[in-house]
Amino acid sequence: MRRILTIAGSDSSGGAGIQGDLRVITLLGAFGASVITALTAQTAGEVCAVEPVPAALVARQLEAVFADGPVNAIKTGMLARADTVRAVAAAVRGARVPTLVLDPVMRSTSGTRLLAEDAMQPLCTELLPLARVVTPNLAEAAELTGSGVRDVEGMERAARRLHEMGAASVLVTGGHLDGDPLDVLFDSGKCTLLAGRQTHRLGAHGSGCAHSSALATFLAMGMSVLAAASEAQRLVALAIGALPPSAGMATPLAAQDWCTRSEERAGVLAALRSAMDDLSRAKLGWLVPEVRTNLGYALPQARTRAEVAAFPGRITALAGRHVAVSPPAFGASRHIASVILAAMAHDRRSRAAMNIRSSPDILGACSSAGLRIAQFDRDDEPEPVRRHEGSSLDWGTRVALRRAGEVPDAICDRGAFGKEPMIRVLGQDPAEVIGKVRTIATCIKAPREEDLT
Template sequence: MKQALSIASSDCSGGAGIQADLKTFAANGVYGMSVIVSVVAENTARVIGVEDISPTMIADQIDAIFEDIPVDAVKIGMLSKAPCMISVAKKIRQYAPKNVVIDPVMVAKNGYSLMDEDAVGTLIQEILPLADLLTPNIPEAEVLIQKKILTIADMQEAAKAICLMGPKAVLVKGGHRIEDVTDVLYDGKKFHHFSGHRIDTKNTHGTGCTYSSAIAANLALGTDMVESIRKAKVYVTEAIEHALELGKGCGPTNHFYKLYKQGLTQ
């Protein structure tokens, strides 16, 4: 079995962060491991608070994984402050894993800021160059390029501009604004478009975490980048279509829909 590591925050409500990543790894057939960088007290309606793990403990967790278990892909999610970013960046450079997928989480679904504004510069300098694939949504891409994104042409321009910041490839996700939910990949040489259909639901908590983790899982399994994204988009779309009506706010996606529907095979 292939192994994937998530370096991200913990979501106690189970819909996003480490919890979503581990569910997604399992649903896509890889063994999941985790390094927790922050503990987030949140539910479907609000974020109550965030407490960061010390940079030393973050580094120790990463050492614990890499000194013992092979890592076929790494997904990096929410990194709230510069010290967390620097600790993670140092260890990723040390171990140089393959298939690093970075989801630059900045804001929760309810609008709560999950990254210090002062840390964006550190994100660009320390974290972005580590990415084999960076997966910003439109608001995150706008922060990175300091420019509004309204069309698919704008998304292409943004993906190319962000690629110049160091990632090997950039996937700008169109779910926040593009009507046909088209995502744009720039692989450093050419563009690829991944279209889908908009689903009428408020239950989209953790979709970004789920999408990036599914891509990482597919890369861990040896699938190429374009096909990994295509398969992950099918997976996350199905998870949204069958999202769970839990809580008072934005409910979580259904990571194990096929398993729940079909049951375990004998």
């Protein structure tokens, strides 16, 4: 399980700060550790009092967290004072954590100052250069760069300037823009616009904390910065859209509104574990492709990869059996999740998929078993799709579905230069997928016993 550390203030209302961060991290399937930088007395709409935690105690908390084991990502929020910023920067440098998401919290939604004026200098010179991603809103970007940020052009200028100041990537969030929200991501030397959709946003207390916590968790799961930023934007938009009309009253952002009920998540994971046991007993390891395999299963209303569970590290073959490297977890697979989400867009019941090796014999076995097969050819892939990392499978699956006019039993990916040919078996749940895989296996001669070891 990925371990995510949030370094932030305590929010007595429970909607933001440490409390909001830990809720999001946990609901995304990671383990949350915390370091508290300040105690606050606040409601969902007003900060009533702030008491910073001494920097020495912040440093001791950090030492204790790192002594417990590796941390996969850190997210910082309210840091309050200059000496706390310096203590955090020193600890991050020493721990060499691969991912730091810096959410430069300066003021509360109600306007209360949460970062001392003299903390700006160490924030910019000591902590910001350590960040894999910094996530300012419009006001924070303006204060960090010293220039006005009121539109997309200003967001792009600010993103480039913050990169020049040391951040590896910059995500300027545009939730306060007029019209539909738009985030600007500067990553790999270019700006990308991430368009959102207008939702009921009044009083969405904790949206910034939820966004940066989700971003850190997605990055720890191995997503690219672009993919993680897109997923985080989507999840927070869903959460805000689920808020009831507040008639001017601030409302804590309930992360549960965008994470389907925990019972459903537990059911998805249990179904994957059961199917994996069945698959292992079947001794079908010869169907594992060179790139290994994965088995995924989505929540009923899944819209993002974070709502699709699969096996981290994929599934390999050992002594002729399928063996999972790790237990199933949500957000664990980019590839199989893309296939499942594309299939669900065509038929919401098609929530599971698994990739197996492709060969003429295996394709023939699919036909002999009476399975419906669709296919796509990567040579037909449009240039924009080729340039957009991680979009090939979504495109190919949608092409195959469109040609078939339905969700088939399997989709044949013919592969390309550097891309192994693959068959992806689809179904309504993992048990159905494994049943189809076993049917394919019965229609083809299995390899010799010595080939299984």
